[in-house]
Amino acid sequence: MPKNTMQVIRVHDYGGPEKLVLEQAPVPQVPSDQVLIHLKAAGVNPVDWKFRSGSAKQFMPLTFPWTPGLEGAGIVEVAGADVKAFKKGDEVYGLVSGAYAEYALAKTNEIFPKPAGLTFEEAAAIPIGALTAWGAVIDTAKVEAGQHVLVHGAAGGVGLYAVQLARWKGAHVTGTTSASNLEFVRSLGAEQVIDYQAARFETVLHAMDVVIDMVGGDLPERSWQVLRPGGVYVTVAGRLAADAGKAQNVKALSAGRAPVENLKRISELIEARQLKVVVGKVFPLAEAAQAHELSQTGHGRGRIILRMGD
Ligand SMILES: NC(=O)c1ccc[n+]([C@@H]2O[C@H](COP(=O)([O-])OP(=O)(O)OC[C@H]3O[C@@H](n4cnc5c(N)ncnc54)[C@H](OP(=O)(O)O)[C@@H]3O)[C@@H](O)[C@H]2O)c1
Structure with a gap:
């Protein structure tokens, strides 16, 4: 069973990177049709700081406290009672809302088996x-x-x-x-x-x-x-x-993001070595503010990643 509480980045108001605070919060309850993932890595995307700053609030107002993160990779900790496609211990990656955390929920049609041979950090650098x-x-x-x-x-x-x-x-x-x-x-x-x-x-x-x-x-x-x-x-x-x-x-x-089911084809291309995954700078979860500062420069190589503790 997961711990009752987890480390999570939370934002309580719009503002600068200093609004990203590492806190203890309850591990989410698992709905019957979802899985709880013990996250090992999360991608840091420009949209995360656009949401955090409030610059996107006209079309995407936040409810506080808010945890950033749209993508991640980790291990299934709990599969909901109705879930057939995944079980505890499966290594997965995909679209994960609130991924700047040790644990997060995911819909079963938005996660996929982690491509063979990839680290969790590499897998978290793929979806968005x-x-x-x-x-x-x-x-x-x-x-x-x-x-x-x-x-x-x-x-x-x-x-x-x-x-x-x-x-x-x-x-x-x-x-x-x-x-x-x-x-x-x-x-x-x-x-x-x-x-x-x-x-x-x-x-x-x-x-x-x-x-x-x-x-x-x-x-x-x-x-x-x-x-x-x-x-x-x-x-x-x-x-x-x-x-x-x-x-x-x-x-x-x-153009916007392609439908999530395309991750299956993308996984195949990665496993066939027709598509390379590139991880940028890696920060511990506690340094989410530094990760946002770097992302906000608009320069760099590959996806910036947050790594969760072991
Ligand atoms: N519509 C959607 O669904 C969607 C989804 C994801 C992202 N986005 C948007 O797409 C944009 C890129 O996202 P990202 O995740 O790729 O950002 P990123 O990882 O921060 O990469 C930005 C890249 O832009 C390069 N760059 C900066 N100025 C440039 C210029 N004048 N000419 C050419 N290259 C330049 C930088 O390279 P150097 O370091 O070499 O300068 C850097 O590698 C963001 O605005 C993001 O919000 C939209």
Whole structure:
């Protein structure tokens, strides 16, 4: 049986990283159709600090106390009475709400067996990044073999999967990143990598078929200049006006996370070594505030991870 109480990060009010407080709280009761996971690792996503700060409260108001975290990996501690698919001791990963904690509940259709050979930290680095990249590259842009695809933010927690999925589809991939990540992005399969601090990509590229944007800011308008007529621009990093791209004769689309069942296919690609998982900096759970500070810089490589104590 799990302990009665657990260590958990809780937020009691909107604000800065200092609002992330390590507390003792009761371990959740397990509904009959869910599982309780003893978490070993959780992913830290930009949306976690957007929720925490209050900048997203218009469309996603929080109820306090609130525990951040959308993804994690660990061991099933208790399977609810009606659960057939999982049992105590199974190693799992997936979408886990409130994952900055030693224990959290998960729906059985949102978790999957941990891919063979992966650590818990690696498994926790998959769900949001890979599903979002799948939503952008496969479901929305519908990238095809032979296409020329530009990926902005190619070294980040989403971008690293976008590069690899476009390559997996047989596209020629160009990535943008800072100088420190040029070799890393090449190692993901990008044929061409542009240091965004050294060159403006629109002076180097033209007639691209697809742009996948993980950065936003002024990149939509600049990206439309490098697309061929009828080319496709997909963003996961902002909202687009209804007429976005029309004057430039490009298709401009927003993408969200692909449905969670795609994690099954993603697990298979990882086990077949067709998709690499990349863990960024790892922090202990107690240092969630430092993890948010790093994520808020908007720079880095791979998914930042929180590790729970043993
Ligand atoms: N719509 C959705 O469902 C959804 C889901 C997940 C994420 N998102 C959004 O997608 C964005 C990326 O998320 P993430 O998890 O990948 O973030 P991340 O892990 O923090 O990565 C951000 C990356 O952007 C790069 N970067 C920063 N400025 C750049 C520029 N001007 N040009 C090219 N690259 C630049 C950084 O690379 P350097 O260190 O080399 O600068 C860094 O690797 C966030 O805005 C997030 O909120 C949306």
